[in-house]
Amino acid sequence: MPKINPDILILIFDKLQHDKKSLYSCLLVNREWCRIVVPILWKFTWYNDEKSEKKLFNTILFCLPISSKQLLTDNGVKLQLSLMTGQPLFKYISFCTFPNNSIVYKMIEMILEDDYSFLKQVKRGLLKQEIFKLFVGQCKNIKKLEWDNAQPLSLFPGASTCFFLLRDLYVDVDFVKSDALYGMAQICKNIEKLTLHNCIQEIPGLISLIDVQRNLKSLSIHYKEFKGIGKELSKAMRRKAKTITELYLSPVNCVSPLTLTSFIKLEKGLFYNFPNNEYDKEIEEFQRYLKILEFPDLQYLEIEHLSCFKELSLLIEKSKGNILEINIYTKNENAENAGSLIKTISRKCPKIEKLTTHLDHIGLKYLKELLINCNYLKYLRLDCLHPKPENMGDEILDIIIRYSPFTLKEIHLSDTWMFSVDGFKRFFESWKGRNLIDFEIIYHNYNNYSYITTNHKNIIRNYINEKVINFSNCL
Template identity: 30%
Template sequence: MSKLNKDVLFLILEELQDDSKFLFSCLMVNRLWCETTIPVLWRKPWCYSINYRNKNSLYLIITSYLSDNIKEFLTKKGIKVLNKPLAFDYLSFCRSIDIKILDDIISIGSSSEYNRFIIQEEIYGFLIKKCPEIKYLNIRGTYELVYLPEAMIHLESLCELTCDTSIDSRYFYRISHICQQTQRIIIINNNFKVNDGTIKLIEYQKNLKYFEWVDDYNFDDYYDSYYVPYDMEDPYTEIFDLLEKHANTLNHFEISLHYFDKYDYTFLEYTLLELHNLKVINIYSPLLFFNDDYCNEKLEIAAYHNLEILKIESMDIYQVTCIVKNSFYLRELLINEYYVDYDIDVSLNFIRTICENCFLIEYLTIPVFPLLESHFIEFEKLLNKCQKLRSLHFRGIHYEKERELEYGEYLSNVLIREASTNLRDVGFSSDIKFSLKDLETFFEKWKGRPAISIYMNNNYFYQDDSYKKLISKYKTEGVIKYINV
């Protein structure tokens, strides 16, 4: 085997991800393919969902760059390193540094903290020199990379930064002065104290487009994770207020908050009202209600013209309608739990708004609406106009008990008659049930369309043998792709 192919085998032996099997096998064919593909693979080699602690191939490639005296020092201690030169200068293609993953890879060689420190000093030193520019940086680890002399030059063009709030504020101060054109910032919040460094980081940015915040607290020392710890400071308000200053550039807003009893979450509502250029809103928060008059007035005149994706854990149906009423590019509307005050006009207006404005919608969750002719008419219009719709899920509102089978009868007919052939995925809440006859009619008439996946929230209702035989039959015939019964 050629020396080139031996180098490539370091990557192939422990495939970085299943989807890349074919790509890696292609590398064995000839040098041209290798020269084309290796720079792509090594641009972000730390981005795969794998256990890097087991990747000996990557460890050997990285340690091959160590100086001869360090290699000799480690070899004498019984630590394996690669002494043969490589056919490719892999790290010269790299535009990404992930401190935590690199620390995991380094730990393969030795369990000694001192030995790992020696390797870290060398590897991060030549890595920051070899990379012409660092585009992606994850500083969640043990090594303070930004204090290296070359960091000022090589991190200037940073595009994406991932960090956490447990990192020393002074570390953020330095990054804030070096990296002011960062477009994507992901903050993992794991600190009960305010980190002034993260505030400065957001304040100094000039072209922020993507912001993600994830609460990831450790509650081992606390009795109840739902009550505010006695020593907790407000980690949200100041940094979220600063986001409003980036309203002209920010287009992706992704938030996952932990719920604390009696904690004030209005900062989220006020921020969202100001971010008018968003394309993506993805919020996991137990509380998102615009309860005061000021917020409601602003929400009614809000215009998210560029919005493409709206994902929120729970929200009032009227407020969802206000957000999407001018969103002509909306492709995904996924609300896990709708709240409604049982005003039938509110749910009717919601359906009408989707029908009149969201022709491009592909993924939609919709509250169960009343069994009224006005709602039937608008819902059928929606199905007829939204021809790109691929996934439709109903969320329970509990309008009318004891009429679940009527819903099933109506929907089995209307979906066949009006739904686009693009529809492949349907979910029904516990407010909707299908009789055996209606379900059979639905499957029989679905023949000739792409196979459908169905999700039943009350799947216990379909557990008797008659339903099971029916479902098995249409699975065999290729009508059903998946059903959770």
């Protein structure tokens, strides 16, 4: 039998990466197959079942250097590795994806589950330190890191090799110290995606980390308090604004709205707000700034818990017509100008594929125009602004029947609109030959009564059985 080229084998085995049973069989064929399969098995190494995890964790702990094992033994940590002898056949750790804090925590609890001593916390800290040191020392060219613990990963031996090619970094600023962030700044210059969680104070090391990045494209700030971030971090954001194409703020008032005027290359903007913060003065200031903001290259926009349909309309009008997706959510029953937003989208977003927004009586006038002009629309979610029942359900269905583009395959509509049984039948009959992938009703908790009756559900069930609809939550 001719020998198979190793590159071909790698491609084949990589396709089997989630079929561990088959890969285990391949291990036994010969040494060459074993040498190729082992790295693939260990690359996707974190299991969900307890039995497999225990074997995996024991192997990882067996790979600890002698100095680490001695340190742990001297401090009363029993690794229970008596059944494992000799040296590992492979450098297993070098094949692994870098573990997050929760995986290491599970590993530690497996070792210390029967330890009830008052020194358990000290032992836990030592174990965590040595496990992370092991991965930093042996992993190479890590592309993605979740830094959600107090371990100074960038200061451990081997950090420069481990993190040099880092592209995606998540940092929980509650835990990571300034000197560790400064150390990472000395190693990583090409981070493309940076996510900052619990960003509640000015940290010099964090400013340095942002400043040294050559091509930062995505910045996400998740903030647990209403108080805004510091001036230095805002300045650092502005210094990188010309390369950033994706910005995620939660809540939206964690930065001064003036900072947003610097993001002239923004393609994706996600601005989230806390529901009970919608009437804050800073939020009002943000909404005023929406009138003057310009993101000409915008393709994706998501706004949550901000009642600013008029301001969003002005923002969309200043885009170049390349918007592909818009998602707007609010719980403010008194919000106005939802119709003006639909009107603007129908005229300024010819390429839009996904739309989530709210529909009022004024917006209903422009729904036809939206469906006629937006020929690439695939997903449409229309919600109601208030809990009062509206007898406009059939009118919405009829407009969708007559004017929706052939691309539209997913439709979500509010249960606040009352649909007649005949209107439902007429609507789904019109989809024969088009294949509606997903039809869903948006249920609200306004009251215990739903206008979607058993008769409505039976109609949907019948059309699912006829394969006119693939899926619905309304059964």
